[in-house]
Amino acid sequence: MIKLIASDIDGTLLEKSGDSISESMIEIVKVLIDKGIIFVAASGRQYDNLRRLFSPIKDQIGYIAENGSQIYYKEHSIMQEPIAPEVVRGILEDVYEKDECEVVMTGKKGTYIQPKGEFFRHYMEEVLKYDLQIVDDILAVEDEILKISIQDKNGIDEAAVYFKEKWGKTLSVVTSGIIWMDLLAFGVNKGSAMRALQEKLDIKSEECIAFGDNYNDVEMFESVGTSYAMSNAEEDIRNMCNKTTNSVENTLLSILEDL
Known part of the structure; x- marks a missing residue:
């Protein structure tokens, strides 16, 4: 049944x-x-x-x-299920060292981006129609973070290898389509x-x-x-x-x- x-x-x-x-x-x-x-x-x-x-x-x-x-x-x-704050900071610091990557951070109180370019803002707000908060410093956000999504519009494979090797024993790391990967609390x-x-x-x-x-x-x-x-x-x-x-x-x- x-x-x-x-x-x-x-x-x-x-x-x-x-x-x-x-x-x-x-x-x-x-x-x-x-x-x-x-x-x-x-x-x-x-x-x-x-x-x-x-x-x-x-x-x-x-x-x-x-x-x-x-x-x-x-x-x-x-x-x-939130991610530990110190892990969130480490991931964000890694993302902002990679020029080709953008990040979406979802918490219990909202979803946050600090776009590196206008294309990403447009895609998130106008195409996906996400309810977002655009912030000047994503590291300063005060929220319990549930998921960090990383986008590389040229393809996520290279970034996925890096993040899985560095964070795969701490977090659940999964690719989601061709240009996205998600990092969540371990086992989620x-x-x-x-x-x-x-x-x-x-x-x-x-x-x-x-x-x-x-x-x-x-x-x-x-x-x-x-x-x-x-x-x-x-x-x-x-x-x-x-x-x-x-x-x-x-x-x-x-x-x-x-x-």
Whole structure:
């Protein structure tokens, strides 16, 4: 029996980061809810951004936000895991020594950037439509930090190697697409968040389905009974999943037909 369905957003429900969730997808989720199935948006995006995407049903679904560092269900916070302040400072100092990298810092009270260029500010505010605080000195921010995201618009691979080697034993470090990587408290990821949600809601892993397309979805795939990789995902991502799909909407419609 299916009790919970989780889906990644960018590259899974959305082809482009500036897109909106389709009306047809919103209607499908409404049907799932009517049938007693919990829908969870699982993403590296911020909680408020996800609520905007799912505005018509924002108070009726669950959220795994910031790649697992924030978990909400029906507006109620289930868990938030901050990074140690001295670790935050060390990461930020490293980022600002790398001219090609930009950083987004998400805390319990807000999301902060100190952009090195206008392109990054525009991308975050106008394309992704993040609710941001632009600061003059990101090191001076007073907040409990949940996630640090690093962007290199030329490709994140080189920076990922550096940060994984330096911080991989202290933090969870995961790439999220071609130009992003996320650093979270050690052991925090979409999978740990899924398990916390399952425990809170008294749902077994085999009663859950997850959709995703990237390496930040791996632990989530491992924490559910049935996993779907997008058909355009990397081969090793597809191989670790039970099934593949080229459309979450179409797959959900098929699932609903079988209920």
